Amino acid sequence: MPSSSRSGDAAAEEPRQRVIEAAADLLAREGRDAVTTRAVAVAAGLQPPAIYRLFGDKDGLLEAVAEYGFVTFLAAKKVDPDPKDPIEDLRAGWDLAVEFGLSHPALYTLMYSEPSSTTTAAYRAGMEVLMGRLRRLAAGGWLRVDEELAAAIIHATARGAVLTWLSLPEDRRDPALLSTLRESMVTAVTHEEPAVQDAGPAGAARALRAALPEQTILSNGEQHLLREWLDRLAHDDAR
Template structure:
């Protein structure tokens, strides 16, 4: 690695740390130069401007995610492999909120090497579904649906305070995606205990038999039943 590459790596690492700890507004030329132990002109020389630096940070972050992703198929079943890949992408987004929002919160750079590599990895999963006769829509549309649901799930979850997020949101969005692009039935059940619990919970507002305390307790039980049943269905 030559001197310029080493300097680039140090600067990107410093900018990544500032982004993760304090958000994009903290990634200024001055703050990055101080954190990286370099002069500000070096940043301009290597990246052009702040936007060029942020693009390099996104490229490096997604590159690390792709490098850590399973090289082969995580599951023998292509549909389960798609689930695993979707979950992995969502987990990455939730674990790296500032980086993910920077990469996918706006139009983004669709020509970047990292984005192209991530879409190719997704396309391989889709082609595997197609080869197994499991794909319900065109390959290109399937890729867009999968990407859109994962992106939407992460950005929606990140817009909600962590303590108020409902885990069922991610499971339900994932299974809606599975139902849309494959010919498999979704793992989230639509009937049985969970369906009955949802129906009963919806009717609680109009009842006059139970006390307020009893209603709160019953609602807690119904919430646990629907959440538990949904989790079991997605195993």
């Protein structure tokens, strides 16, 4: 790409980022009602028409600020691809999400009140981090429910913790609320001991094969076919 094109892109992006950061600052200091196109334009050192040119309208600006929130949160995440304790890794991720919400209450509320926010690239990247944690738990036999339900429980408890805490008078904010909700989440989505002793497909296949005679949903033919598949998977790591 020619250097002049890169310079042009940077020049176009710089005022946009300046507006987003000015809006985020107003949001944090004075609340959502203070984020008017005129106030943001003044804070960013631009004329109000520039806001409409860059974002379309105020809703477009707020969506961009919500995306900025997800980007900021994602940058704070420290991802361990192979944690020593996947349950503690889950707790740490939940704590990080709640701490971000409590530290950025207005921004957090905006992030989860704009319907289009959950379609952004930063939100999807954050979800990939969470689903990675859940896949590791599932592969190790720790997960009590399926991954999609586990993700929903984790989000519901974290958001509930943040919004409930913020709704309480300061003298009634008991830290036990947060730790209790976190441990309720852990209990809901994980086993105390791994259901599969050997991580990986072979261990999971052996565990499922052992439980197969206890189920009545499958027909005899389906059980026979599934047992054949499980036998192959269970012995695959011995090859």
